[in-house]
Amino acid sequence: MTDLTQLERDLLARVEAAGDEAALEAVRVAALGKKGSVSDLLKTLGGMTPEERKERGPLINGLRDAVQGAIAARKDVLASAALEARLLAERLDVTLPVPEAPEVRGRIHPISQVVEEITAIFADMGFSVADGPDIETDYLNFTALNFPEGHPAREMHDTFFLAPDEKGERKVLRTHTSPVQIRTMTSKAPPIRIIIPGRTYRHDSDQTHTPMFHQVEGLVIDTQANIAHMKWVLEEFCKAFFEVDQVKMRFRPSFFPFTEPSAEVDIQCSRKGGEIRFGEGEDWLEILGCGMVHPNVLRNCGLDPDKVQGFAWGMGIDRIAMLKYGMPDLRPFFEADVRWLNHYGFRPLDIPSLVSGLTS
C-alpha cells in the first residue's frame, strides 16, 4: 500500500515541479508512457487473482486518474503562463498619438451656423425661408421699395452697378435682401411669413465695413399684423438667439424708405472686460431696423394697403454673430484664415436646433 501512496506523492510532486510543457511531457511519459511506472502497475492487473484485482484495481486506476488529472491541470497553468508572457511581450505604446479625425478638423463658418440658428428660431414661429438673386434690377432693389429718384443709395459710391444693357438699364448687386420681399409679395398671396438670409453688397470698405456682408430680413403680411406683434417677434427672437431668459429692447422711431412707421431697435447689454452680456447692464447696442411695410411698397406689389398690412425688419447676420460669439472685427469673416476659422468656426456636427439648444 505504502509503495502506491509513495509513488503517487512522487509523481504529483514531479508534475508540480515541471516548469514547461517539455518537462511535463517527460513526467507524463515516465508515469503513463508505454514503459511508465503507472503503466507498469496497470499491466500487473492482468496477472492478479480476482480478489487481488478487486482490491488493487481501484487503487492503481485511482493513481492513474490522479496523475492524469494533475498533468492536465498543470498543462493549463503552463499554457496561461505562456500566453501571459507572450502578451506582455506584444505590448504597444498606447501613448503614441492617433491622427486627428476629420470630423475634429472640419469647421462650419460662423455665418452658416448663425443662419441655421436664425432659421431654427423663425421656423418655430411659422416662418419659411425665401431666396433671391444677388444681381437685382434697379426696380426691385430701389424703386419698388419706395426709394425716391436721386436717393444717395442709388449712387455709384454706395451701390455696385453692372454694365448698362442695350436699354441703358443697369443692374445692381442688391444692397439688402429686401428685393426678395417684393419678389415674394408679387408671387404669393398673403398670409406671408418669411425670412430672407443672404449676401448683400455695398460700396464700402474700411475697418468696420466690407463690400460684401450678410443680412437677414423678415416679412409678415396678413390682415392684422401690427407693431405689437412685431415687438413680440423681435423680442422672442433676441431671447432665443442670444440664449437668455430676458432681454430689454428699446424701439426708437427712425426712418427707412420702405417702412412707415419705422424704428431702430437697441438691445440692452453690459460690457465688462470685452465681454458683452445681454439682458443686463446699462449700454444700448443697435441691433436691427424694422417697421410697418410702407403703403407704397404694398401698392407696388399689387396689394391694397387698406386691406392688408404687415411688418418687416432687417439685421446684419455678421453683426449679430459678432455680438453673440465675440469676434472683434468683421473683415476676417471673409479672409479664410484657417487660424480664425478654427477658432471661431463650429464643429461639423454642432447642428443648432431648438430641441437640443442652439449651441452645445
Next chain:
Amino acid sequence: MKFTFSWLKDHLDTMASLDEVVETLTRIGLEVENVEDKAKTFAPYKVAYVVSAEQHPNADRLRVCVVDTGEGAPVQVVCGAPNARTGMKSVFAPPGTYIPGKNITLGIGTIRGVESRGMLCSAAELELSDDHEGIIDLPDDAPVGQPYAAYAGLDDPVIEINLTPNRPDCTSIHGIARDLAAAGLGTLKGGEISAVKTVGPCPVSVRLDFAPGDEKLCPIFSLRLVRGVKNGPSPEWMQRRLLSIGLRPINALVDITNYMTFDRGRPLHVFDAKKVMGNLTVRRASDGEELLALDGRTYTLDRGTVVIADENGVESIAGIMGGEHSGVDATTTDVLIESALWDPLNIAQSGRKLGIITDARYRFERGVDPAFTLPGLDLAAGMVMEICGGVASEPVIAGKVPQDNRVIEFPWSEVPRLSGLPVQPAESKQILEKLGFGIEGSSDAVKVTPPSWRPDVEGKADLVEEVIRIVGLDRIEPRPLPRLEAAVAKPILTLIQKRTRLAKHALAVRGLVEAVTWSFIGKAEADMFGGGDPRLALANPIASDLSDMRPSLLPGLLKAAQRNADRGFGDVALFEVGQCFASDEPEGQTIKAAAVRRGTARPEGVGRHWDGGATAVDAFDAKADAMALLATLGIPAGGLQVVAGGPSWFHPGRSGTLQFGPKNVIGTFGEVHPNILRVLDLKGPLVAFELTLDGLPTPKPKPTKMRPKLVLSDFQPVTRDFAFVVGRDVAAGEIIKAAQSAERQLIVGVDVFDVYEGTGIDPDKKSVAIAVTIQPTDKTLTDVEIEAITARIVAEVAKKTGAVLRS
C-alpha cells in the same frame, strides 16, 4: 445737427432737465448721438487769485505761487507760465483733476524740491484754444471760487442729434423744440416774426431764367437790401453759440446767416451790394463756367447746377455756396440778403458732383420750409438792422411759394390698426395739432393738412408714425403673433436649401474648413475659370481684383489656400458652398459646392505621422470628397458617369467629370493645372472639386416613406479574383462595367484591388486585378456554374477592353 441747451430754451419754454430732454429726443426719433456738458467736464476748475508769485529757489523758469482758491487756506502751486504774477486771477485745478490738453490726472507733486498742490491752467490745457503761451489771465473782477465754466459761459451743454433724412424741419432748433413741446416737455415759443420797417424799393431786380419745365429748380427767390450797415464782429452771445456747435465766427453778417440756418433751418446768402454788378439772374450754369467760391476753391460748373449771376457772371452756387467776389467783409456797408427755395434733388446732385458739403446744402437737399422763405427774409433783415444797423428796402420777389395741396383723409382707427395700441382720437388729435397739422372735421375720419415744413408726410401711415413716435413706441406691449394654423410646424426648407445646408456639414465632417470668400473676383481669374462675361463685370468695383462676379468658387478658395500657406499653414483643406454666376439673370445664379486640398491635407490625416503618412493630396482625394458629398445628398450613384478629363483649370490627365450623360454634367474634380498655379502664383500640390447643387437630380416624390422590402439570400456569396492585363489607356471603370455586365443578376459587386505597371508587364500595358462577388439567389451554385460565370466575365472583359488574363 448740433445745438445748445440754452439755445433750445429760446424756442421751448420748459422746466425739463438736460437728461429729460436728451431721453425724450431719442424716444421721439431724434436720436441723441452725443451730449457735451462742459459744466460737468470742467467742474473742478475754479476762478482763483494768485496771492503771490515768487521765483522758485531751484529753477529759473518756475515760480512758486500761493493761490487763493476761494475755499480753505491758500495752496502752494509751482507754475512754469511766464505770465504768472502776483495779484492776477486765473483758473485753478486741484489735485485729482483730469487735464484734457495734457491727458493726465493731476497729483500732489514735488517740483525741484518744492511741493505743488494743483495747477494754474492755460487755455490749451483745457482744450479751449491753441494758446499755451501762458496761464489764463482773467479780469480783476472775476469772482474767486466760481466754477470757471459758469464764469466763462462754457456751461451750456451741446447736444448732437443724428437726424434721419425725412426730417428737414429738425435741421432747425425751432423744429426740434416743436417736437419736444408735442412730447409734453414745454411750450413752443418764437413763432411770431415781426414785420420789418422798410424804406424804399430794392434797387436790384431778380429774374428767374428757366426753360419751361425747369421752373421747379427755383420756385421763389426773394431779396432785400440793407443799406448803411457796420459789419464788425457779431455779438458775443452769438459767437459763443456758433463756437459751441463748431462754427467759426467770421463777421456779423455771415454769422447772422449761419445763426438763421441753425435757429430756423433757413439758409440765406448775403452779397456785398457794392460788388454786385447790375441785376441778378437765377439760371442753369453754362458748361465750363467757373466760380471762385467762399472756400477759396475754383469750381467748374455745368448745366446741372443752378447759379445766381450778375452782369459779371456767376456770383453764387444756388443753395450750396456763395462766391468769393461778391462776399461780405468788414468793409461792407450795403448788403443784399437772399432767401430762396431750391429743388432738393438738384441741390443734392450738384452738391455731390461738386463735392461741396455745407449747412445750406444739407438743408436744401432735405427740403426747406417753402412757407418760411419770406418770413425768413424778414427775420434776417431785422437781425441785421438790430446788430449792424442800417435800413432795409422793400423785398423783391421772383416766383412764388409753391402751392401745397396735401390733404389726408384719416380715420382715427388707423392708429390702433397699424400700431396695435388703442390710442384715443383725442390724444392723436392733440399730438398732430401740436406738431402743426391742421385737422378738419370731428367724426371718426378727419381731413388732415400737413404743415409746410413736413414734406415727408404724404399718407395715413405717416400720420400714424407721428402719433406713435410722440406717444412712445415703448407704450406698445408685445403681443404674440398667432400661428397661422393650429398644427405642428411643417418643414420649411426647399430642396436646394436643404442640400446647401447638408453639403456644408457633409464636407466639414471630411476635415474641410468652411470659408466664405468674396462673390467677386479679378477679371483674369474669371476668364481662367470659365467666366468673364462683360455683363457680369462691375461698373464700379471696389478694387481691381474684385471686379467680376465669380463663375466658380475655386479661384477664391485656391487663393485663400495660398494665403494660409504663406503664413506657414500649407496643409489646408477649405470648402465653400455658395452662389456663382453664369449670367446676370436670376436663372444664371447657381449654388455650387467646392473644396480644395493643399499639401498633405488628406481626409485620413494631415502632415507627417509615425504610422506613415505625409502623403501629398491627389486627384482621388478630391474625387472622394465629391463622391462622399453626392452620397450624403442621397444622389443615386446608378446613372452617374465618371469621365476622364475636365475643364481647362485641371490637369488634363488627372481630372474627371461627373455627369449623368454628356449633357448633364454636375461637377468636376482633379489636380489643379500647372498653368493656373503659375498664373495665380500658387504652389501645389493642390486638388479640388466643384459640384453644382442646382444641377443634381431631384428625388422622385413617393406616396409613402416605406423602404423597399429587405430581401436576404440564404446562400453564401462567392468571390473570385481576376488579374487582367490591358492597355494603359483602358479605364478601370470600363473593366468594372464589362465584368458587371457578364451576369447582371448574380454579380453584386466588382472591386479593383490592385493596379500594377512595371517589371513583368509590357511598358504599354498595365495589370488590373478585380474581385467579383457573386450572390446566388435561389440555390447554391455548383462549381460548374461558377466556372461558367467566371468564363463569361473573362470573355466579356476581353471583348470590351482587349484584356487578357494575367498568366
